[in-house]
Amino acid sequence: MNEPEPMGPYDTLKSWRESHIGNHQTSISELNHFHDTVMQNLFDISLSEVKEKLGPPPCRFSWFVMGSAGRFEQAIISDQDHGLVYHVSNEKSREYFRELGKEISFGLYEIGYPYCDGGVMSSNPLWCKSNEEWEMQIDKWLEEESFESIRFLLIFYDARVLAGEEHGITRLKQQLHHHIEKRPYFLYRLFENTRHVKKAVGVFRQILTESHGSHAGYVDLKHSGFFPYINAIRLLAIKENISDTSTLSRLEKLCGFPEYKELEGCKVDFEKLLNFRLQQHQVSELYDDVHYLDVKKLDKKDRNEIKQILLNGKKLQDYTGTVIKRMLENEN
Amino acid sequence: MEDIMFSLNSVWLILGAILVIFMQGGFILLEAGSTRMKNAGHIAGKTIFTFGISSIVFWALGYGFIFGENGNFLVGLSDFFYSGYEIEGMDYSTAAYFMFQLAFAGISLTIAFGGFAERAKLSVYVVFAILFSALVYPVVAHWIWGGGWLGEHGKQDFAGSTVVHLTGAMAAFAATILLKPRMGKFNKNGTANNLYGHNQVFTALGVLVLWIGWFGFNAGSTFVVDDGFFGFVALNTNLAAGAGAISALIISWMVLGKSDIPTMLNGGLAGLVAITASCAFVETWAAVVIGIVAGVLVFYSMKLFERLKVDDPIFALSVHGAAGVWGTLSTGLFATPELATVGQPGLFYGGGFTQLGVQAMGVGVSGAYAFVISFVLLYIMKKTMNGLRVTEEEEIMGLDISEHGSYGYPEAFLTKEKKISS
Numbered sequence: 235m236n237e238p239e240p241m242g243p244y245d246t247l248k249s250w251r252e253s254h255i256g257n258h259q260t261s262i263s264e265l266n267h268f269h270d271t272v273m274q275n276l277f278d279i280s281l282s283e284v285k286e287k288l289g290p291p292p293c294r295f296s297w298f299v300m301g302s303a304g305r306f307e308q309a310i311i312s313d314q315d316h317g318l319v320y321h322v323s324n325e326k327s328r329e330y331f332r333e334l335g336k337e338i339s340f341g342l343y344e345i346g347y348p349y350c351d352g353g354v355m356s357s358n359p360l361w362c363k364s365n366e367e368w369e370m371q372i373d374k375w376l377e378e379e380s381f382e383s384i385r386f387l388l389i390f391y392d393a394r395v396l397a398g399e400e401h402g403i404t405r406l407k408q409q410l411h412h413h414i415e416k417r418p419y420f421l422y423r424l425f426e427n428t429r430h431v432k433k434a435v436g437v438f439r440q441i442l443t444e445s446h447g448s449h450a451g452y453v454d455l456k457h458s459g460f461f462p463y464i465n466a467i468r469l470l471a472i473k474e475n476i477s478d479t480s481t482l483s484r485l486e487k488l489c490g491f492p493e494y495k496e497l498e499g500c501k502v503d504f505e506k507l508l509n510f511r512l513q514q515h516q517v518s519e520l521y522d523d524v525h526y527l528d529v530k531k532l533d534k535k536d537r538n539e540i541k542q543i544l545l546n547g548k549k550l551q552d553y554t555g556t557v558i559k560r561m562l563e564n565e566n
Numbered sequence: 567m568e569d570i571m572f573s574l575n576s577v578w579l580i581l582g583a584i585l586v587i588f589m590q591g592g593f594i595l596l597e598a599g600s601t602r603m604k605n606a607g608h609i610a611g612k613t614i615f616t617f618g619i620s621s622i623v624f625w626a627l628g629y630g631f632i633f634g635e636n637g638n639f640l641v642g643l644s645d646f647f648y649s650g651y652e653i654e655g656m657d658y659s660t661a662a663y664f665m666f667q668l669a670f671a672g673i674s675l676t677i678a679f680g681g682f683a684e685r686a687k688l689s690v691y692v693v694f695a696i697l698f699s700a701l702v703y704p705v706v707a708h709w710i711w712g713g714g715w716l717g718e719h720g721k722q723d724f725a726g727s728t729v730v731h732l733t734g735a736m737a738a739f740a741a742t743i744l745l746k747p748r749m750g751k752f753n754k755n756g757t758a759n760n761l762y763g764h765n766q767v768f769t770a771l772g773v774l775v776l777w778i779g780w781f782g783f784n785a786g787s788t789f790v791v792d793d794g795f796f797g798f799v800a801l802n803t804n805l806a807a808g809a810g811a812i813s814a815l816i817i818s819w820m821v822l823g824k825s826d827i828p829t830m831l832n833g834g835l836a837g838l839v840a841i842t843a844s845c846a847f848v849e850t851w852a853a854v855v856i857g858i859v860a861g862v863l864v865f866y867s868m869k870l871f872e873r874l875k876v877d878d879p880i881f882a883l884s885v886h887g888a889a890g891v892w893g894t895l896s897t898g899l900f901a902t903p904e905l906a907t908v909g910q911p912g913l914f915y916g917g918g919f920t921q922l923g924v925q926a927m928g929v930g931v932s933g934a935y936a937f938v939i940s941f942v943l944l945y946i947m948k949k950t951m952n953g954l955r956v957t958e959e960e961e962i963m964g965l966d967i968s969e970h971g972s973y974g975y976p977e978a979f980l981t982k983e984k985k986i987s988s
Contacts, residue, residue, distance in 0.1 A: 433823040442823040450757035 243279055247272065248345040255310065262508040266306045270396065273299065276345060277397040280337040284330070292327045295320035296395045296402025297338070300354060304392035305464065306480040309511055309524045314339065314347040315354040317361035317393065319368050319402050327364065335362040354389060368406050376413045376420070384427045391468060394479045404477070411475055418565050421473055421558050428465035431551055434458030434544040441529050441541055452526035453540070455511060459527075462547035463504050466554040470494070473558070500550055503543045510540065575658035575790045579666045582786020585779045586669035590617055592775030593676045597683060598974075599768025600828070600880050604964025605684050606764065607974025612688070613676055616695045620672045623699035628671055629664060631704035632712040639715070641708050657790050666786060670726060673783075674703050674734040678940070680882030681738025684748050685961055688969040690947060690954050697943045698737055705939075706733045706932045720909030721928040722901060722921065724799075725787040727843030727893035728932050735887030736936035738878070744944050745954055747877030749961055758872045761879070766827055773831045777807055780838045784845045795846070802845040802853035803838065809857030810837020810864070810889075817865045828881075832868065833861035835885045840893030844900060846907075852900035859896075860889045887933075894929045898922030 251272050258268035277297055285291075301315030302308045316338065320331050335356030343349055356362045363371060372390070375383040387410060393403050414420050434453055436442050442458075443451050453459070464481050471484040474491065478484050485501045488494040514524045529537055594613045598606045620628075626647055634642025653660045675698055679691065707729050709716040723729055752758050763769055785800040814833020819825040837857035844856060867884035876883065898921045901912040909924060911917035948954050955961075960968035964979075973979045 436823045437820050440821075445822060446758055446760035448753045448755060448757050448759075 242344065243283055244276070244341050244344040247275055247279060251345055259310070259512065262307065262512055265310065265512070266303075266308055269303065269308045269312075272345070273303070273342070273347075273396055276341050277338060280334060280341045281397075283341075284334045284337050288330050288333060291320075291334075292330050293320055293322040294399050294402075295331065296398040296400070297356065298393040298395045298403055300389050300393045301350075304394045304479050306394070306482075307460075307464075307508065309514075311524060312347065313350045314342045315350050315389070316342075316356050316396075317354070317390075318356045318363075319406070320364050323364035323366045331356075331362055332359065365402075365406075369409065372406055372409045376409065379420070379423055381427060384424060388424065388427065388465075388468065391472060392479050407477070410472065414472070418562055421469070422562060424472065425469055425555055425558050428461070428469070429551065429555070431462045431548055432457040435541055435548075439541070441537065441544070443529060444526070449523075449526040451530060452528050453544075454525065455507070455514075455527045456525035458544055459507050459510075459540075459547060462551045463500065463507065466547075466550045467497075467500070467504075469554055470497075470557065473561070496553075500546065503546050506539060507543055510536075571790075571792065572658060575792075576662045578791045578796070579658050579662040579786065579789060582782040583662070583665040583669045585782020585786065586666070586673060587617075589669075589673055589776050589779030589783065590614075590676060592772045592777075592779055593673075593680075594772070595768045595775060596772030597680060597880050599765040599770075599772055600763035601684050602761065602964070603764040603975050603978055604966055604973070606966065607972065608688075608965040608969055609683060610974065611970070612679070612691050616675060616679060616691055617672045619692065619695040620675045620699045621668055623696055624668045624671045627700045628704045629667065631700070632667070632707040634712075637708065637712075637714070640705050642712055663789070666789075670730050670783075671699060671703055671707070674726075674730045675699055677731060677734025677882055677886045678737035678741070680734075680880035680886075681741040681878060682745065683879040684965065685745055685955050686741070687951075687954060687956050688965075689951060693947055693951070694737075694741075694944065697947075698940065701943065702737060702936055702939050703729075703733055706936060709932065710928065716928050716932070717908075719924050719928070720921070721924055722847055722897040722906070722909045723843045723894060723928070724846040724897075725784045725842045727839060727890045728929055731839045731842065731886040732890035732894070732929065732933050733936040735882050735885075735890055736933050737940035738882040739876075739887065740937055740941035740944055741954075742876050742878055742883070744941070744948055747875065748879065749958065751877045752875055756875075758875075763828070769828065769831055773834055776835060777804075777838065780807070780842075784842055788846070799845045802848065802850060803841050805850055805853040806837040806841030806845075806857030806860070807834050808837070809854045810834050810840070810861035813858040813861030814865055815861075817862045821865070829865050829868065832864045832881050832885050836860035836864035836889035839886055839889040840896060842890075843893040844897035847897045847901040847905045847912075849900070849902060849905075852896075856893065856896045856900065860892055863888050863892055891929050891933070895922065895925050898925035 255268060258264050281291070296319050297316065298304070298319070299316045302312050303315060318331050318335050320327050335358075339349065339355045339357035349355065354361055372387070375387050391407060391410065393407070395402055432454060434442050441453055443453050467481050467484050467488070470488055471478065474488065476484055476487045478487060481504060482501065485497055485504065488497050489501065510527060511524055514527060527540065529540070532540065590613055594610045597613070598610045601609055629648050630644055630646035631641035634644035634646070636643045648664055650661050656663070675695060678694075678698055682691065708714045710721055710723050710729050711717060748761060750759060751761055780803055781800050784803045785796040788796040788799060811830050811834035814836070815825045815830040818829040837860045840856050840860035841853055845853070848856065864881070864884045867888035868881055871878050871883055878884065897912060899912045899914055901909065901917065901921060902915050903911040903917075906912075906917075906921070910921040913919060913922050944954065956965065956968055964973075966973045967979070
């Protein structure tokens with residue numbers, strides 16, 4: 235008889251997640267509450283693992299998630315994006331939180347959140363720093379204005395604290411706002427960074443699908459659908475100093491401004507987009523698959539709807555560019 | 567005066583031969599660029615020795631089969647092992663003419679091998695080079711150019727859309743079917759992957775070399791320089807190539823949303839292939855139209871073959887096959903009464919359907935012959951040579967190392983090997 239494998243610290247959470255996730259798919263918000271619960275539990279386990287080795291945390295800290303988790307828009311499967319900030323800058327805390335960061339990334343991987351290709355994880359020293367170091371890093375990113383540093387800033391802007399001190403990153407985000415106050419043109423640099431939208435509707439108003447690969451015939455929902463909305467709305471949120479991280483609540487707040495009234499339609503489109511992706515879950519559970527939509531399987535109504543959403547995403551991008559340019563003209 | 571013309575014509579023919587042989591260089595770049603690094607040395611190198619084989623076979627048998635006397639329905643039966651003798655009363659050197667024809671036979675073979683790329687065994691290249699050069703190409707060439715029955719019907723194929731390109735493409739087609747797709751080309755769910763070529767610069771340069779070589783191919787096919795008609799042929803050739811590149815770029819942009827470079831390059835080539843049959847028979851505006859249609863056709867043909875699960879790494883079936891058919895038919899539409907020195911004017915010039923019918927029959931019969939015979943030959947080879955294809959492991963390693971023992975890009979691979987072993 236085979237010996238049963240010894241239980242790892244994450245096995246219980248893993249099986250709980252697997253058995254319950256199916257019951258939380260009626261809405262994107264319900265699914266994300268579920269993800270939050272799982273990740274908070276995961277954090278507690280990781281912390282107690284590290285406590286056993288290194289004792290209690292040497293100082294206050296915040297653990298935050300970014301990317302789709304930060305925006306409260308995770309699909310059923312999403313890769314991990316997270317970071318750590320801690321108060322006291324010394325060797326002891328550095329060592330402690332590096333260890334914790336590694337443990338969290340490993341734990342998340344164990345329970346079903348794939349590693350992030352871009353290395354946006356607490357296990358990466360770039361995303362695990364003391365408050366002081368974070369301030370310096372963000373200043374450096376702001377000054378550098380390289381494609382990569384701007385990317386990092388945009389990623390960081392979606393950060394949402396999931397464990398530890400709730401306001402641990404608020405001041406860090408304010409650095410971006412202060413910089414833009416001094417140098418409004420920086421907003422346009424941010425816009426340029428995410429301006430490219432993968433084309434999804436052709437000259438004959440046909441939906442452009444992948445021509446090769448295992449998703450041939452599918453439309454790339456992530457790049458052509460989600461990204462233009464997420465990026466444009468994040469930018470407007472930065473401009474208006476809105477601290478919410480989810481695209482929908484950002485939109486909600488923006489619609490409160492009289493000049494953004496026309497974004498109402500955008501909200502509807504983005505909700506539809508989230509729902510299209512949610513329906514994809516029933517078809518497949520592979521990470522890549524949820525980002526592609528098989529247009530052949532859609533009825534005519536859905537197909538037209540998705541086409542309109544894709545077109546509106548591009549329009550929204552253009553609109554955002556105009557808003558920023560107009561702002562810059564008024565400044566001068 | 568006659569002596570001067572004889573010399574000038576001979577120079578023109580040899581220049582044509584040089585340009586057409588230079589097209590092998592274009593194919594080396596085109597094929598190597600369109601395939602992966604691990605097969606680059608093999609693909610480039612094989613072009614040289616298969617041209618060698620084709621030259622020797624053409625000298626021993628091919629020329630006699632195509633142009634010999636006392637022929638039967640299939641081939642002529644004299645003038646084997648050409649000794650370099652001059653035929654009395656010709657306007658140019660017979661040896662120059664021989665070289666010109668030899669170059670064409672070599673091109674047809676290289677086109678055929680496009681369909682073998684990245685998976686056929688080296689021995690298959692050797693054996694099929696001999697068989698194709700002796701039994702496939704000469705028959706079609708004899709029928710149309712060597713005084714055979716299609717030529718007598720007035721089939722118009724000025725420089726060989728059918729004879730050279732379609733014949734090669736049909737052999738490529740038979741090979742792709744028997745060889746089956748390369749590993750990783752198609753997914754289990756039936757979708758196709760893009761096995762990207764390793765160097766688009768090579769591919770583009772290959773197209774330009776072919777484009778230039780084509781002036782030897784088409785304009786050289788006037789054989790003589792007398793009235794300067796070769797200039798007009800060159801003009802038509804260039805117009806069709808340009809139109810094909812443009813229309814392919816536009817159609818790929820309209821349908822895919824992105825202007826695809828390989829499609830555009832294939833569009834230029836398709837324009838060249840299509841105008842090859844008709845370059846001497848049509849007006850300049852028709853050359854542009856022929857090129858435009860060829861560019862669009864090649865785009866859809868590439869998609870079609872992929873949908874049919876035919877893996878055609880260099881797009882030989884679309885560029886030389888589909889465009890070869892279109893080019894041959896096009897003279898049945900556009901040939902003008904003044905220019906149609908062979909056959910009748912086309913449909914749009916009051917010739918009715920006669921010439922179009924002749925063209926269609928020529929394409930059908932020639933294509934079918936080339937396909938069936940190539941298929942049968944390759945099928946027999948498959949049975950007797952223990953398969954046409956390298957093993958799975960060899961295919962993954964790449965044919966550079968499995969078939970030749972050295973890499974086309976040693977630095978790219980040897981360091982990796984070292985890392986693995988250390």
